Amino acid sequence: MIAVNAEVLQLLLLLSAALFSLGVYGVLTRKNIIGLLIGLELMANAVNINLVAFARHQGGTAGQVFTLFTIALTVAEVAVGLALVILLHRSRRSTETDAAAQLHG
């Protein structure tokens, strides 16, 4: 175990930023919806790392409990998202994001 001092915290935050940016990149460039979901997962994970880093930096339980909640929320999101992917695939025979672009102006 390693104590989360200022240096470690900085490292973790930078890691989180990098992961988040990769998520952004994935969301922006992927055409496949599952690819897009992967990007989203990376972003959520980056957020979780942030939370944990601060929680360990500050001590106490609240931060970790909150992280537990966000993890659970992400799982719920993925479950619903994948259900939508299956539905979309069934109705459009495609999992491309452009297949769901009917609301364009």
Place this chain on the structure above:
Amino acid sequence: MSHQTLALFVLLSPLVAAVVLFIVAPLRVRGPVSAGITIASTAISLGASVMLAMARMFGQSAPNVDIQAAWLPGGGKVLSTVGVYVDPVAAPMMVVVALVALCVQVYSLGYLGHEPSRDRGRYFAYHALFAFSMLGLVMAPNLLQLFLCWELVGLASYLLIGYYWTKPSAGQAALKAFWVTKFADMGLMLGLMVLFVKTGGFDWTVPPGQVLMTADAEVIAGLLFLAVVGKSAQFPMHIWLPDAMEGPTPVSALLHAATMVAAGVYLIVRAYPIFSLAPTVLTFMVYLGAFTALFAAIVAVFQDDIKKVLAFSTCSQLGYMVAALGTGSMVSGYFHLTTHAFFKALLFLTAGSLIHAVHSNSLHDMGGLWKKMKPTGVLLIIGSLALAGFPMTSGFFSKDLILEELLHAGHIVPLIAAIAAAGLTAFYMTRVVMLSLFGAPSEAAEHAHESPAVMLAPMALLGALALVGGLLHGDFAKMAGAEAAFHITPVGIIATATGLTGIAAGLWRFSPGKRAAVGSQWVSAPMRFVTWLTGNAPVDRAFALFYRRVMLTAAAGVAWFDRYIIDALINLSGWAVLKGAERFRRLQTGRPADYIYAVIAGLIALTAMGVM
């Protein structure tokens, strides 16, 4: 009963009758029921009117009845009022309206006796509406209510002229009357607007402490006079009146001789405080009235339809009234209105009686009716004498007063025209009497029979008034606070002599023997030209030309402006919105990435704002 209650009775009983008859169809479709309701309501009105008038004439002076209810409140102020107002000016007119209306309604029982019950019901419902409107006009406490009733009277006139709605000519005549008077009514409306702007009210008297500039008074009076020209059938808007004879004869007697056409004259009488401030308009009235009097009298000489003779005669007599009012003498014009209402209604009713007997309007289908219809004949002669101004009849007094006033005011040319018109009036009435009553009876006249008593009784009542109505002239003078007692003057003698000459010429020209010689072709070729020139055709044509050239062109211009300027602006704004939306909707691409770009752009922008 207090005078307030009486005044309300005068106005409300015809209103109740009209409302009941218009709403309750089962009553309306039954002719006798409808007639009963209408006649009863008019009788109540007449009784109350007489009581109100008696207390204001013959030297008595009861206080004015003035019941007003606020109307059109707005912005803490009351725009106007409605109500009843009875003063010495309104009282005689109320009696005239109610009396003639009652006579005509009773007469109609006989005249329209053969009509289907349903149609008679409708007819009497219209009569109730007319009685209410006309009395409302007479008793109006201000010019705004007068205007409303003025329009209602126009509506009643339209409905009654078009009573024989299956006849296309009746429908056309009704429309013509409606549109011509409506055109003129614009003057009344605009005049009221100007009046309101200048004085802040619709009163016919300028409120104390306010001064109406002469120029403003001229504008207002001129606009009001335009409405008078239309309603009282002055040249050139007289064209609707002869056509209005398509209506039943009793209607002509009531609306187009005695009361409605006199509404224009009554408007001048009512708004005299304003008119008296407008000298130019008054002078114009003198000349236009005198011209109409002469012109219509000339035309009347050449008419073969007995009702058209009387119609043009009405124009002519209204011209007298307008000219009289123009001289600044309210009393003489108003008095002639009253006497004229009696004898002209009488003449129309007798004409109706003759028409009823021979089933034709043409004078040539009559003749020799004296033997068959003595009472009608006597009444026709009485009416004719009164109209011709035969000494001691009512027309004699009132016409004389007018001529005197014309001389008094120094209007010599109109005076000569009026005297000439008086001679012509005597001539054409003698012609009517001679052609219809004497000479060889025509085929139709062979089977003629006298009208029933229900028609003769109202005629007799009006005949009596036509004879003795002139004796009221002193009371009329007192009513207006003037002391215009009757004098025998040179002008009166000349006019009477002219009238007698006209009668003599008529007797000679249309004596049975002479008439047999010339037959109906009594008009020589030059006279035919005069007939054409003075008939309705040229004026009608001028109006049609005005309509086509001016009105339609103006309308086309307005339509063009509306289509290519107003509509174009509206379409342009719609087009601009549409085009803008075309551009903006592209923002919604539907691709998730684009929305995230927007989020990132926003993030960067916010950070930039925070840094700066």
Place this chain on the structure above:
Amino acid sequence: MIAMIALSLIALCVVSAGLFAVRSTNLVHSVLWLAVSLAGTSALYLMVGASFLSAIQIILYTGGVITLMLFGVMLTDRNETTKIGNPSERKRLGAVSALAVFALIASAVSSMSFTGGGSTIVHTKAIGQALLTEHLLAFEALSILLLAAMLAAIVVARRRDP
């Protein structure tokens, strides 16, 4: 010091796996790279002393999410060799945007100076007690949310019988 190096190595692993996850042209590979990244994160948690969360991360993410995603891929893409790739016209703009975001956050992080930092150990027992006492309402609400998500997923993905 050794711990610091180990932490950095794990962080490098996590970032690299993330990069492969968003760059891989094979969707199945992409999902598996995500699994590596998430497992690395779990190791990270373990290292900084959040052992409970580390376990949760493995169970929920690597166990649940990755399995779900693989199922999703298998159910929709019958052809396993389908190349997804990143369309070239999107790559440049995406990369610029991602770099901008990274620069933004990194500059913010580096401009801040953190102090202190304890080495207090938080036991799982304490977390459990906090969950069921202090955060009970949120915990129950989360349960309901998960139930709703489960039902929603079933209802949405269910094949409707005609």
